[in-house]
Amino acid sequence: MIVNNPEKIKLIKDNLVYMEDIVVKFGKVVALNGVNFRVGKNEVVGLLGDNGAGKSTLIKSLNGYHRISAGNIYFDGKHADFTSPKDARDAGIETAYQDLALVNLMSISRNFFLGRELQRNFLFMKLLDMRRMDEIAARSLKEVGLRNIRAMHETVNFLSGGERQAIAIGRANFFGAKLLILDEPTAALSVTETEWVLRLVKEAKESGLAVILISHNAYEVFGVADRFVVLQHGENYADIKKEETNPEELIEVIAGRIKK
């Protein structure tokens, strides 16, 4: 992909994520219709919108889960044609999905390393290095403040919603991700766990990551996000800096009663 326009080259270079005119179709349904989206380096973007606005589809087209029908995606200054979520992870995009984050019946450390398992040589075979995976997972989860960690062989079924998010964030830290995507991270969390997860988002930003926070709760993300992108019916609706708005107004924008 050759880009000649110097202005556009600058946009691509200045942003970590630069997506333009993204179209995603599922059969006859148009889920995204020409959406533009960018995330600056070390920026926390709140991706907002009502149910069915296309938030999840947008991030799933960024991280290789869906193939886009049209448009261009640039990540870290390069044209990104991720053909699978593996490509996106290798490039440094770590995603914590609302529903697809973890395999419930698998252990904490197996989930932590899923798809990137550590191996050791044994005779002529390559076997899982369970001891090292347990150690690293335990250390990483301690760093993100996962208290009362039981054994790493415990299944994640027993973990609370906040602890599940912490695994995803700890995973992003350990594998040196550049972009962390959190899909409705505080949905169904208790008040203290919500505070904890939002604090982790702040810490992730301080350590140099960019974060996309998907939510439909303006109050919760307002404190941690730098900018808000609002989608509606699969199209761009608003793009507002935090300084230019307040949570009350943001709710009106998400609901489609104010256009900014």
Added chain:
Amino acid sequence: MNSGRWKKILDRMLRVRVFGAFTGLILIMLIFTILSDKFFTWDNFISIFTTSSELGIIAIGTCFLMIAGEFDLSVGSVFAVAPMLGALIANTGVPMAIAFITSMVAAGLIGLLNGIIVTEAKIPSFIATLGSMMFFRGVLLAVSGGFPIDYFGEETGFLNALGGKIFFGMRASGIWFVLATIIFSIILNQTRYGNHVFAVGGNAGTAKAVGINVKRVKIINFIIAAVLAGLAGFTMFGRFHSIDPTAGQLLELEAIASSVIGGALLTGGYGSIAGAFIGAFLIGVLRSGLILVGAPAYWYQAFIGVILVISVIFNTKIRKAVAG
């Protein structure tokens, strides 16, 4: 007594995934030992082990596939297809080893076909493999005219290595059964691929999201299930040097029963190969034990049904306790 300590010991025991099946096996063996003095003998153990081996080799493949979240009902048919193809080829004068390899490749291709139909056409494996089970059974009957096919050749060494007597009255199939159990246990629990098998069966969406090629894992497991079914069929062929076109009927259900008794979850993502081993052995114990205590042979299936349901109830309780 220190109840905390007992709780800890119980917890650790329950975590051994074959705990339920193993306890059940011991209990049933105990009952038969009390009821018949011929049950707990070396000869009877060997005979149980031989019959269990053929079912068990299939059950290992079935269990491996079930953990990835799919069924294969065609394994009973493949169990007969592979040796029959082998017999037909070998009867033309081709060396048995080549006939064997050809048949294993054919079994693998059936697995590949099952896997592609399930993953590409996106139809439930239960239906897809029900279709291939009926199709290949029909082909078997049509080709053989319904009569057993005998191996006329002189070359019995290779067949004996698969299913012949080796030592202490044991048959070679027992060795293949134990070997397959060890190999697939290691693959499942100790390798990256095994980790992906659990993930694919546990939550295919998550597996895809972390970059695992879900379709590839499923297709490979269909191939493994079919090849092991073919191998099991060949061990029986090695025992009789003849293959009946109806051989292996209902084995697919007994293989699923073995896996489930061994703790495998019907919906995927949970189970163990050692469990399937014990499940298959337990079914063999039931068969032999009921004969020895003089129960009419018809009761055999009824008992398996009861054991199956009881074991699922217990396994579910254990799983809820240790894995949530």
